[in-house]
Amino acid sequence: MKIQDILSIFRVLAPEENQSSWDNSGVQIVGETVETDSVAVALEPTPATLERCLNWGAGVVITHHPLSMKPKALNRESMYMDVVRRVLKKGAWLYSAHTSLDTRPGGPAFWLGDDLGLKDRKLLEVEKGYTPIEVSFYSEDPVSREAADIWANNDGIHSVSQSRTGEVRLVCDEAHWNEVANKIEFSLGKRPLFYIRSLTAPRDEVGFGEVGRLPEPMSWDAFVAMLDDRIQRDVLMISGPQPTTVASVAYCGGSGAGLIETAARSGADVFITGDMKYHPAVETPICVIDAGHFSLEEEMMRRFADELAGELTDVNVRFFEGEDPFRVHVKK
Incomplete structure (x- = not known):
């Protein structure tokens, strides 16, 4: 399949016009390959991940995180330089679906809301509106x-x-x-x-995270047990006032600590996200569950790979698992 046709499908499933102003979604490295029958999907464009993708034969690698937010000079050894060297050597293409994928309505970034069966779902933060x-x-x-x-x-x-x-x-x-x-x-x-x-209406909105109601209120213990079944992480970090009953849930994949106040104003009993820091944890007015940046977005890209496979019927699509950069040490 022609590379440009593959990129067109990427842009339909992760519209570049919806990305945040600070982001760098889209083509990261232009390759020499014109056609390919293999597309690799991964969360992070690390040298180790790219090596596995390219050795498999991928003509295009699509990752969630960009190679960089801003252009960099190729004047010193670095992870950036290592990736560029590997990709160019194979003549492959590297593409990022970052906030362009995060904000797609009904897209894989909202998988947790699907799995929890949330009802009356609303965006937590509107990024852009279109009429x-x-x-x-x-x-x-x-x-x-x-x-x-x-x-x-x-x-x-x-x-x-x-x-x-x-x-x-x-x-x-x-x-x-x-x-x-x-x-x-x-x-x-x-x-x-x-x-x-x-026109002034109707207005379509795109943005980050969601808030919604559980099908039925749950006890705290039952809710956490349900999360354990859905989130692939050994440790959940919990801060803020713990509710007795959970009826409304807000979540934002990746790094969402900046939306704590928004989640609290939405009426959510719990906010699930990643990358919590000390002071926001101390000051949060709402119960926050840090499920990990990696675990939430790794599952998103796994599901995105399945979606791509359904669209690219003439191409082999393979998801390459990443590795959480954080490791847990249990004191004996």
Whole structure:
């Protein structure tokens, strides 16, 4: 399969336009390979992980974390230099789906909410909001049902209609407009003059983490036991006031300590995240469970690999397990 076609699917499943302003989602290293039948998926672009992916024969490696947030000079030995050298030597491509994947509605970043069966789920932090556009143009001839169906069946189309005066109106997500415009031009044999205006509603939002209700309130012990079954980590670090009963849960994969106050305001009884620090743990007004940055996002990428395999039917997709950089020492 052509590399550019593979990258197009990456960008559908992890839209680059949704990434945070500080992020570096997207192509990290441009390779010489034009086609490949093997795509590797991993959490972290470490030299050891890349070595395993490339030795397997991956023409493209997609990781969650970027190789770096900012460009770096290749003027000294470092982990960055080691990865660049290995990838370029194989002619492979390296791609990052970072906050572009974290924020995709219904994406694998929200796997914990799925597994806990949370109801009435809402974003914990909205990163960006999008409203559709209304497009109108005039057609002297009635638009055929076949043509209207082709336009309406395009991703991002909300409605298609035509008035008796010949005015055609479409409500469309802005990100999909160029593709729709090309189909209209093809159907009519010419490109009409489009009148476009932004709408104020409905509004689609993307962001980080969620809050929702459990199907039924649970005792604290039962809730923690349920987490133990779902989170692959030997130790859960718990801080803040421990509730007797858990009915509402907030979570954010990766590093979410900055959302503690937001989780508390949402009414959650518990907030699950990673990368807690001492002072936020001391001051938290809500019970926080640090399940580990690695464990939450490793599972996310495992599920993302399964999703990719369903989309890239002509390509071998393999998930490469990572290694938690933290090790537990139990005092004897």
